[in-house]
Amino acid sequence: MKRVGEDIMKNLFYRLIIYLDTANEKDTNYNIALFMANNFALISGMRISELANACFVSPATISRFCRALGYENYAHLKQECQMFESDVHKFNNLINIPAAKMKSQPVAATREYVNQVIATMQDLPDSLDWNVIDQVLKLIHDCKQVVFFGTQFSNSAAMHFQTDLLMLGKFTTAYMDTERQLECAMNMTKDSVAIVVSVNGHFMGTASKMMKYLKKSKCKVVLITSEERNFLNIPIDYRIKLSMPKDGKSGKHALLTTVELMSLRYYTLYSPSEKNKR
Structure with a gap:
């Protein structure tokens, strides 16, 4: 399995x-992000x-x-950068394939x-509980405010689901920015x-404050994950359990397939044209 530290570092990138993709180039944070992206190797040795x-800003602006990136302060970010710079295997957290094999035997x-992906996908039909999924889809259909929370690929999959739902007449929210x-x-x-x-449950590395607000709001909480445990540290109402990848890293394929199946299921349940066929 990926180490949590690796996942948090990937979160920074x-x-x-x-x-850099969404902010105005005149925005102060854009300039800080641009400097960090182009000079990342220097950050671990720089004072605030x-x-x-x-970056032509104040230390308070850097803080x-x-x-905004999810760190407590600059010292926290700098510590993560130092860990990343010292990790000679920093790129090997993508998939469970030895770099030497990819180099010599692609x-x-x-x-x-x-x-590995096939093994994960074959377990998916037995992992998904469609009774639970149907209850979640009804919540999505009936509630005015539906918000997705996640980061990295999980967030991208959520936005993919968000787009499908919008095509089916349901507006939801899935912001990229933390x-x-x-x-x-x-x-x-x-x-x-x-x-x-x-x-894989690594979202909690930077989301503890969000969870406190969700708990305080008493909103309905749905968790989509391959993990058995409730790593959110708050009560959840529904859990959509993905297949657990044996290799530890192909779960993203199960996630993407699941949200696409959920989109189709939502269509069959709530599209007027499909409802009339019953």
């Missing part, structure tokens, strides 16, 4: 990309004043940006990875639905 000077590496997700968590009510998507 993911959030930097979000800033040095980074502030390089706010660090918190065809064999491809076959090995495909077999700060926007936090704002949503703060504004949830008992009539809202929060859908937390986290294949």
Whole structure:
């Protein structure tokens, strides 16, 4: 399984990309993100004043940006950067294929990875509880405020589901930015639905504050994951259990397939044209 530290580090790159892809180039945070992306190897050895000077901002602005990325402060971010720089296997957390095999035998590496994905997918039909999924889909259909929470690929899958639902006449929210997700968590009510998507449970590395707000709101909480445990540390109303990947890293394929199946199921249950066929 991936180490939590690796996942959190990947989270940093993911959030930097979000800033650079979505923010206005005149935005202060955009300039900080751009500097960090182009000079990442230097960050672990820079004092906050040095980074502030390089970005032409104040140390306080750097501190706010660090918190926006999900870190407690600059020292916390810097510590993660130092861990990443010292990890010679930093790129090996993508899939469970030895880099040496991919270098010398790409065809064999491809076959090995495909077999891992197949094994995960074959377990999916027995893992999914469609009685639970139908209850979740009814919540999505009936509730006005439905918000997805997640990061990295889980967030991308949530946005894929969000797009399908919009095509079917249902508007939901799935912000890429963690700060926007936090704002949503703060504004949830008992009539809202929060859908937390986290294949391996690593979302909690940066989401503890969100969970506190969700618990306080008393909204309905849905968890989509391959994990057996409730890692959210708050009560959940529904759990959609994905197949547990034997290799530890192909769960994203089970997640994407599940949300696509859920989209189709939603269509069969709530599309006027399909309802009339019953």
